[in-house]
Amino acid sequence: MNATISEVKNYVGGEVTIGAWLANKRSSGKIQFLELRDGTGFIQGVVLKNEVSEQVWEDAKSLTQESSLYISGTVREDKRAPSGFELTVTGLSVIQIAHDYPITPKEHGVEFLMDHRHLWLRSSRQHAILRIRNQIIKATYDFFNDNGFIKVDPPILTGSSAEGTTDLFHTKYFDRDAYLSQSGQLYMEAAAMAFGKVFSFGPAFRAEKSKTRRHLIEFWMIEPEMAFCDHEMNLRVQENYVSYIVAQVLKNCANDLKAIGRDTTKLEKIKAPFPRITYDQAIEFLKEQGFDDIEWGDDFGSPHETAIAEHFDVPVFVTEYPTKVKAFYMKPVPGREDVVLCADLLAPEGYGEIIGGSQRIDDLDLMKKRYEQFNLNDPSYKWYLELRQYGTVPHSGFGLGLERAVAWICGLEHIREASPFPRLLNRIYP
CATH class of the missing domain: 2.40.50.140 (Nucleic acid-binding proteins)
Structure with missing residues (x-):
């Protein structure tokens, strides 16, 4: 047989x-x-x-x-x-009969293993990590399909930035400028106005010259978007989704988790609801912890996120960041224009942000003001403004970086092991 x-x-x-x-x-x-x-x-x-x-x-x-x-x-x-x-x-x-297989049971350096990534994938540890990644992907589809979401695929080639940043890969689209997508979110908002609840799963690209253990140049994003959904509802979907994928990994990947030596007692604690603190409270906490380099209005770096997350055993939401450090499309907190209805979900054990999400601006006049403030006069943004012109509704969404989630759930030291063929600042081979 x-x-x-x-x-x-x-x-x-x-x-x-x-x-x-x-x-x-x-x-x-x-x-x-x-x-x-x-x-x-x-x-x-x-x-x-x-x-x-x-x-x-x-x-x-x-x-x-x-x-x-x-x-x-x-x-x-x-x-x-x-x-x-x-x-x-x-x-x-x-x-x-294979001769002179380069990866032997002895110790090898990281660069050597990365040069031989096409063979390194065969090792028991890498095999287990990518099986866990596969389970997270399967659980993602199951969760959103079971909760009434429709999968919609946004384009990879776009005519503009999703967040108004310059960290984009530029290319030529015949006689026009185009960019590799850094997020499908804007297109998912359009899809949500047609289908109500949607999600995408696809590659994203950031031309950010970063070498940290949390960054990849090419990565995969899960991006749900929901019509008639406010900030609070959005947070509940996020914590239920993360709790679900962790539970599915624990249920279906016990041998893989054992093979990589993951302490599953830490994962068993991951159950919704998750704790929440505001950005204001986070700044106060960091000051108390001796972070004199942080001031209100600054974005958090890895040390700040780690300090906050270490205070909890489970993921923690940091909400209501300053308007000036977040994307142009985020809705202000009612009665307070200096902060927005957003949240970053920080994973425990020093893995940093795994989800960023917000309630989106649904007011046409306010969005027009944002266009002026961010100099979004390019015709390629016209269609996004029209979403507020024709049947606008309260809507929210978020994005989860797959590799960061894999790195956290697997307890990896570096995000490069969370991708089959990672693209790093100085690596595009194999």
């Missing part, structure tokens, strides 16, 4: 054939232990010299790291094995 490693639990006592690669091998006299992987998991194949043909024994001896093969054997339960099962080998067929 042909099977994958993830399916062997259904064939205990029976014989299966698996297409696999050799991850590692050790031998002890008349026994060879083959650590096998097939993309769905890892399993140990045990080759007993007295129970297989001489050809099978010699073929097993010839296998090198990352050699490919078809292997047959009897599935037996073994609670000591990481997968809970083991394979008593009865036969194998070599597809290719």
Whole structure:
């Protein structure tokens, strides 16, 4: 019976054939232990010299790291094995013997591993991280589909900036200027006016010359947008969504979390509702903690976000930031023009902002004033203004950076491991 490693639990006592690669091998006299992987998991194949043909024994001896093969054997339960099962080998067929595989079990430097990212993905740790990433993506689709959202795909090539910034990748669109999208949000607002509740999931690009452990040049964003939704409703969706994806990872990725050594007791605490503090309260707190470099009106840096987040065991919302440090489209707090109805969700354990969201300006006259203040006179912004002209309603939304969420949930030291092929300031290979 042909099977994958993830399916062997259904064939205990029976014989299966698996297409696999050799991850590692050790031998002890008349026994060879083959650590096998097939993309769905890892399993140990045990080759007993007295129970297989001489050809099978010699073929097993010839296998090198990352050699490919078809292997047959009897599935037996073994609670000591990481997968809970083991394979008593009865036969194998070599597809290719790999020579001089560059990533050996010894220690390698980060740059070496990044240069060989196309091969590094095969390691048990990287494999587990990207399986967790996949589970987060699946949970995202499940959460929004189950809650009445429609997926809409915004364009990647745009004629303007979503946030009025200059950190954009410029290109030519025939005889016009164009940019790689830094956010699909403006387009999602248009979609929300048609469908009510929408979400997108796609790549975003920031030409920000940053080398911190939290930044990528190319990353993936989940961006929901909701019509007839105020700031408070928006926060509830965010905390329920984050709680859901964490719960799904805990439920479906126990072996992967174990493989990367993640302390799951910290994740088990992640349940809505999340604590909230205002920007004003955050400034006061930081002053008390000895951060004399921060003044009201300043945006927070990584040390400030970490200090705030360390005060809590779960993600914390920081709300009502100063108008001047946030995007032009955010709605002011009623009766207070100097702050806006927004929130950043800071992850615990020093991972910083994973979500940014706000209630959007729905008043046409106020948005016109914002256009003047931010010098948004380019015709490419005309359509966005028209959303306030034809049937405007209160609406809100947010964006979650997938890689930052993966880094936090997995407990990674650097965001580069959260992406299959990360794009960093000085890296576009492989």
